[in-house]
Amino acid sequence: MTNNKLKDIYNILYSHYGPQNWWPGDSPFEIMVGAILTQNTNWKNVEKAIANLKPYLDPFVLLNMDIDKLISLVRPSGFYKLKAQRLKNFLSFFVERYNGSIEEMKKTELGTMRQGLLSVPGIGMETCDSILLYALSKPVFVVDAYTKRIGVRHNIFGGNATYEGIQKIFEEGIKKDVYIYNEFHALLVKAGKENCKKRKPLCKTSPLEDLV
Ligand code: SF4
CATH class of the missing domain: 1.10.1670.10 (Helix-hairpin-Helix base-excision DNA repair enzymes (C-terminal))
Structure with a gap:
């Protein structure tokens, strides 16, 4: 029924x-970043933040970026200090565990990948599953x-x-x-x-x- x-x-x-035709984004990494920035805001605001981030959309570049600079770039997405910190949390996880490689991450067993993402402070179930489905093409x-x-x-x-x-x-x-x-x-x-x-x-x- x-x-x-x-x-x-x-x-x-x-x-x-x-x-x-979701999710708007030029690369899986951009989709991951967008999934974090879209928490509690509308997509128009996220687009502005993504446009600011475009020249720096690389996990190592963003991870090493000064936090104040990252805060200023993500400002249009609202809750910008929180989101900059959440991005840093995610980037640390992504670089430490997968060397910043989407392909490496994709090789991981789905349940393990989901558990890992959910262990990152600031990544809840909706954000985690958006990353899995829209950035990594996993059936979640x-x-x-x-x-x-x-x-x-x-x-x-x-x-x-x-x-x-x-x-x-x-x-x-x-x-x-x-x-x-x-x-x-x-x-x-x-x-x-x-x-x-x-x-x-x-x-x-x-x-x-x-x-x-
Ligand atoms: S408005 Fe909501 S409850 Fe009403 S028919 Fe549409 S989806 Fe269903």
Whole structure:
């Protein structure tokens, strides 16, 4: 039942909105940086910070960069001191464990890679899984507030469902496919922003109206 519901939601959103082609970024490393900078802000602000960082987008260069300079570069993304520190935390991990190499990181067993990322201060489950899916093309479903809101409103799970509980439902309910996970998450974000508002869902104009 849930499987069919998830498939219906995916198919309807995909045919309504079309492919979202996430994640914007010129390289996997840029996507990793973007995943950290996008915490608690909108993508427009992240784009400005990424534009500042473009000449320095190398793990060793950023790791060795003076923290005040890094803070000034990431300033447009908000919470800039915190984010500069989180970036440094991630960069230390990435350089120490994988020598700053995406290819090296990709060779690691998925569970070990996820555990490692989650051990970095400031990297929570959503950021970790965004890095795994969008930068490293690993089949990991990313859960966010929109996933939860739409799932609850469509009775796929209850309001007390945990991040990992929701993730399991999606990963067991749909084909394990990086492209589908990529698009499904992006489509849920799109549907959440356009119609499934926090306070008042706009069901009458939602492509998912018939499924409520
Ligand atoms: S706006 Fe209504 S129909 Fe659309 S996703 Fe939210 S609850 Fe479902």
